[in-house]
Structures are given as structure tokens and as C-alpha cells.
Amino acid sequence: MTDELLMRAVRNGDCGQLGRLFERYHAPLFDFLSRTTGDRAASEDLVQDVFVRILKYRHTYRDDSCFETWMFRIARNARADYFRRRGAAFIVPIDDEAEPPADRADPAATLDHATNAARLRRALTQLPDDKRDLLVLARYRGMRYEQIGALLEIDVGTVKVRVHRAMKQLRELFDQLGHPFESKDASCAAKTPSPKLDRR
Amino acid sequence: MRCEDAVTEIGSSLAGELEPEAKARLHDHLAGCEACRGEYDRLRQLWDELETLPPMTPDSAAMQRRFLAMLDSFQSGADQARVQMLGGVRRSESLPRWAWAAAMAASLVIGVLVGRTFSAAPPPASTSNDLALLRQELHDTRELVTLSLLRQSSASDRLRGVSWTGRIDDPGVEVVSALLDALSHDQNVNVRLAAVDALARFADRPAVRSGAVAALSDPGSPLVQIALIDLLVQLKEPASREAMKKLAGDERVDMAVRDRAAWGLQQLG
Numbered sequence: 001m002t003d004e005l006l007m008r009a010v011r012n013g014d015c016g017q018l019g020r021l022f023e024r025y026h027a028p029l030f031d032f033l034s035r036t037t038g039d040r041a042a043s044e045d046l047v048q049d050v051f052v053r054i055l056k057y058r059h060t061y062r063d064d065s066c067f068e069t070w071m072f073r074i075a076r077n078a079r080a081d082y083f084r085r086r087g088a089a090f091i092v093p094i095d096d097e098a099e100p101p102a103d104r105a106d107p108a109a110t111l112d113h114a115t116n117a118a119r120l121r122r123a124l125t126q127l128p129d130d131k132r133d134l135l136v137l138a139r140y141r142g143m144r145y146e147q148i149g150a151l152l153e154i155d156v157g158t159v160k161v162r163v164h165r166a167m168k169q170l171r172e173l174f175d176q177l178g179h180p181f182e183s184k185d186a187s188c189a190a191k192t193p194s195p196k197l198d199r200r
Numbered sequence: 201m202r203c204e205d206a207v208t209e210i211g212s213s214l215a216g217e218l219e220p221e222a223k224a225r226l227h228d229h230l231a232g233c234e235a236c237r238g239e240y241d242r243l244r245q246l247w248d249e250l251e252t253l254p255p256m257t258p259d260s261a262a263m264q265r266r267f268l269a270m271l272d273s274f275q276s277g278a279d280q281a282r283v284q285m286l287g288g289v290r291r292s293e294s295l296p297r298w299a300w301a302a303a304m305a306a307s308l309v310i311g312v313l314v315g316r317t318f319s320a321a322p323p324p325a326s327t328s329n330d331l332a333l334l335r336q337e338l339h340d341t342r343e344l345v346t347l348s349l350l351r352q353s354s355a356s357d358r359l360r361g362v363s364w365t366g367r368i369d370d371p372g373v374e375v376v377s378a379l380l381d382a383l384s385h386d387q388n389v390n391v392r393l394a395a396v397d398a399l400a401r402f403a404d405r406p407a408v409r410s411g412a413v414a415a416l417s418d419p420g421s422p423l424v425q426i427a428l429i430d431l432l433v434q435l436k437e438p439a440s441r442e443a444m445k446k447l448a449g450d451e452r453v454d455m456a457v458r459d460r461a462a463w464g465l466q467q468l469g
Contacts, residue, residue, distance in 0.1 A: 015275055022267050030258040040256050041363040047258075048266055055274055118389070118423060120249055125397075126430075138215045139250050145217050164211035167243050174246065177426060178456050 003067035011058045021067070022051055028141065029075055035136045038125055042082060049078045069151045076133065076151075115178070123173035131166035138163055201229040206236045213240075214247045342368050343375055350378045355388040362394040366401070376402055380411040389421045396427040403435050416443045422454040429457075429464040441468055 003024065009017040026047050033043035053074050061070060124132055130152070137143045137151070145159045152159070201209075206229045212218050213226055230237045346368065349361030362382065365375055376399075383395040402408045412435075416428045425447070432440040447453050447461035 015271065018271060019268070022264075026263055026267070027258060027260065030263075031255050034256040034258075035253075039363055039366070040258075041360060042366060043256070044258060044263055047263060048270065051267060052270060055271075116249065117253055120253060122393070122423060122427070135250070139247070140255075145212070145215070160212050160217070161208055163215060164208050167211050167214075167246060171242055171246050176456070176460070177423070 004063075004065070007054075007058075007061050007067045007070075008063065010054070011061050015055065015058075018051065018055065021054075021071075025068070025071060026051075029071070032072065032136060032141060033075065033079060035124075035140055036129070036132050037079065037083075038121065046075065046078050046082055049082070050075045053078060066147070066150065069147055072137075072151050080129075119174055119177045122177055123170055126173050127166065127170055131162065131169060134159070134163055135166050135170065201225050203229075203233060203236055206230070206233070207239055210236075210240050210243050214244060339368065343372060346371075346375055347378055350382060355386075355391055358382065358386065358388065358391045359394055362391060362398050365398050371402070373407075376405060376408060380408070380415075383411065383424075384415050384418065389423060392421060392424045393427055396424065396431055400431055400434070403431075409435065409437055409439065413437065413440045413443055416440060416447070419453065422457045425454075425457045426460045429460045433464045433467045436468065438468070441465065444468070 001020075003021060006017045006021050010021070029047050029050060030043050033046050034040055037043055037046075050071065054071065057074070061067075124135075127135070134148065134152070137148050138145075143151075145156045145163075149156045149159045154162075206226060209218060209222065209226045213223055218226065230240055342364065346361050346364040349357050349364060352358055352361070362379065365371060365379060368375065379395050379399050379402075382391055383399065386392050386395070396412075399408050399412065412428055412432055416425060416432070419425075429440075429444065429447075432444075444461040444464045448458050448465060450458070453461075
């Protein structure tokens with residue numbers, strides 16, 4: 001049964017069908033929320049909050065709506081409310097469990113990889129929320145531009161331009177966190193070893 | 201194809217959004233334009249790096265239990281406020297059992313009292329007193345859980361402890377001190393970075409500002425130093441100027457930190 005049919009059943013009073021939607025979407029929702037907030041506990045709370053809101057606002061679901069798009073819109077609102085209640089943006093940049101596995105044969109490569117991962121996570125947290133959302137939806141959720149456009153209420157051409165801008169800004173932030181001059185002169189950086197951040 | 205069109209298409213190409221013909225046109229352009237090819241290579245490398253960031257793994261079983269409890273509560277006609285109360289408390293397998301039991305018991309009792317408060321009859325005065333008392337107990341329990349997690353030997357647990365500070369409204373001095381201690385002394389850089397972000401919420405407290413300035417001089421981790429510079433610039437903290445000046449002018453300091461400190465000084469004016 002499609003997501004949309006299940007959601008219509010929920011809207012019409014068969015709330016038990018929400019369990020099937022939870023099974024399908026709690027992991028993708030958690031992935032989106034944890035990648036955009038970096039906070040495991042908050043993300044688990046937010047998944048719960050999203051499903052509470054789906055129940056609460058089930059009457060607003062329209063027959064012609066894509067359930068996934070509608071649900072992710074609710075998730076973005078829930079996340080914004082969550083952090084607004086807690087004052088300033090609260091982002092835990094890295095979770096130990098999300099670290100890449102150590103390569104026992106090549107500790108130097110493992111250190112480089114871990115350092116790069118930490119820098120990249122940090123750079124991601126410094127992106128404005130809307131740009132981070134765009135990249136996470138396109139890169140990890142594999143959402144098509146058309147669906148992202150519907151979710152963010154912008155046209156496909158705007159999605160295209162914003163994804164490119166988000167990538168450029170992420171690259172600049174990444175460079176600033178460890179290779180401050182690499183982006184200014186890539187050819188020089190290729191010849192001269194760049195300073196590496198020491199992960200201590 | 202013009203260069204400005206080509207660079208916009210790079211993101212679409214990486215995301216698999218280009219039709220074969222458009223993709224061929226882009227690659228024809230890249231073959232003859234070194235500048236655009238450089239841009240493509242840099243963004244392609246970043247796109248691939250993003251792929252290597254592993255996901256966090258949710259505690260699906262615990263989430264499922266909470267969801268079913270919420271759904272059951274909803275279906276049995278429980279008050280909406282009670283549903284939200286159940287949704288607001290998270291089960292963590294790694295928490296001490298006493299802490300979880302205390303938090304859960306307090307939440308459930310509060311849920312019942314909220315239900316009574318929302319009922320047609322006005323609540324007796326003792327009910328609102330009880331409610332306030334139980335809310336205070338829940339607050340205290342959350343503080344205890346946080347402090348307990350921050351003292352664990354596992355970095356993952358300590359990260360959870362930092363994360364738990366986000367659930368406490370107006371935490372006491374002990375919790376803030378524990379965060380400052382993590383910022384300065386934790387052996388794990390991820391915990392220290394998380395502490396920087398968590399402390400930003402309490403930046404109106406003088407101890408937090410002075411603690412952040414003091415930690416800036418610690419050469420332990422360039423990433424933490426950069427995060428602190430960003431925080432102090434965001435707070436427009438004048439007392440951090442001197443420390444930033446020292447960092448910017450010290451050749452022994454990591455180049456990225458020096459660069460960021462110089463930027464910070466510019467921002468502070």
C-alpha cells in the first residue's frame with residue numbers, strides 16, 4: 001500500500017496505520033535530522049515529535065500531497081521549534097559512533113581520514129540551515145530536485161542554483177578549517193603540502 | 201556553453217540530475233576549460249567526501265517502544281497534553297536505570313496531573329503545587345542524569361551528557377561547571393567541540409564567557425580553538441581580543457587558528 005493511501009487511512013480515523021508509516025520512515029527521518037543537527041538525542045526526540053504532529057495535524061493532509069514531502073516539511077518545522085525553545089542553535093558536531101572505522105594497517109591514513117571527517121562535519125554545521133538541508137536531502141536522501149523544490153516551496157531552477165552555492169560555501173568552510181589558502185590557489189596547494197589540523 | 205552556465209550545472213551533474221545530453225555538453229566544456237574543470241574537480245572531491253561520513257545509528261527498538269506508547273495513549277483517548285508529555289521523554293539504554301525510572305515516573309505522574317488540570321472541573325490548589333513540585337523533580341533528575349553521563353569513561357556517554365544539557369531549562373551552576381570542565385580538560389576533541397556549542401546557550405553567564413576566553417589559549421586542539429573563536433566573535437566578547445591577538449601573532453600556533461584569530465580580531469573591530 002502506498003504512503004499516501006496509508007496516510008489517508010490515518011486521516012480518516014484508522015490511526016493504527018501510522019505504525020506502518022513509522023516503520024518505513026523513522027530511520028530516514030532520523031538520518032535527515034541527525035545529519036542536519038548532529039545531535040542523536042535531539043534527533044530521536046524529534047522523530048517522535050514528527051509522528052505526534054502527524055497525528056495532531058492529520059486533518060490537514062490533502063489527497064494530492066506526497067506524504068514524504070509533507071512529512072519532511074513537518075520535520076523541518078519541528079526542528080526549528082525545538083531549537084527555538086532552547087535558545088541559540090545547539091549542534092553537537094560529531095558523535096563518536098559516527099566515526100569511520102580505524103584502519104589498523106595504516107594508522108596515518110586513519111588519522112587523515114578522521115581529521116577530514118571532523119573538518120567536514122564542522123563545516124556542515126556552519127552552513128546556514130537551508131543550505132545544509134538542501135545538501136543532506138540531495139546527497140544522503142537522494143531526493144530529486146523536483147521533490148526538494150516542492151518541500152522547500154521553490155522552483156527546480158532555484159534548487160539547482162542553491163545546491164551549487166551550498167557546495168561552494170561548504171568547500172570554503174572546509175578549507176578555512178584546515179587549509180586556509182588551498183581554495184585561493186589550488187595549483188600552489190597541489191605542489192606545496194598544506195598544513196594539517198592536529199586532531200588531539 | 202558559457203562558464204557561468206557550466207558551473208551551475210556541476211552541482212546538478214554530481215546529484216545525478218542532468219539528462220545525458222546536458223551532461224555531455226557539460227563534459228565537452230570541461231574538457232576545454234581548465235578553470236571550470238578545476239571547479240568541477242574540487243566540488244566532485246567534496247561530494248565524494250560527503251559520502252564517506254557515516255550515518256549515526258538510531259536506537260530503533262527504543263524509538264519503536266516510545267512510538268507505540270504514544271500511539272496507544274492517543275488511541276485510548278488520552279489527553280493531547282499527556283501524549284506530548286510521553287513524547288518528550290526519551291529512553292536511553294545507556295542511562296543508569298535509577299535515573300530513567302525516576303524520570304519516567306515523574307513524567308507519568310505529571311501527565312496524569314496535566315490531564316486532571318485540563319479536565320472540566322477547576323483543579324484544586326494542591327494539584328498545581330504538586331505539579332510544580334514534580335516539574336522541579338524532573339528538572340533535578342535531568343541534571344543528575346547529565347552530570348552522571350558527563351562523568352562516564354566512554355566518550356560516547358560524555359557526548360550524550362553534553363547533549364542532555366539541551367533538555368534542561370536554566371541548568372544550575374554544577375551543570376555549567378561540568379561543561380566548562382569538559383571544554384578545558386576532556387581528552388576527546390569531539391566532547392570538547394560539543395561543549396563549545398552547548399555553552400553557547402548559557403553565554404549570558406559571566407563564568408561561561410571567561411571560561412571560553414581562558415580555553416582559547418589552550419593549544420590542545422586547533423578545531424576547538426577555531427570553534428571558540430567563532431563563538432566569541434558571535435558573542436562580541438571584548439575580553440577575547442587580547443587572547444586572539446596573541447594567537448594571531450604566534451608562529452607556533454596552527455596556521456588555520458592564526459588565520460581564524462586574525463579574522464576574529466577584524467570582526468571584533
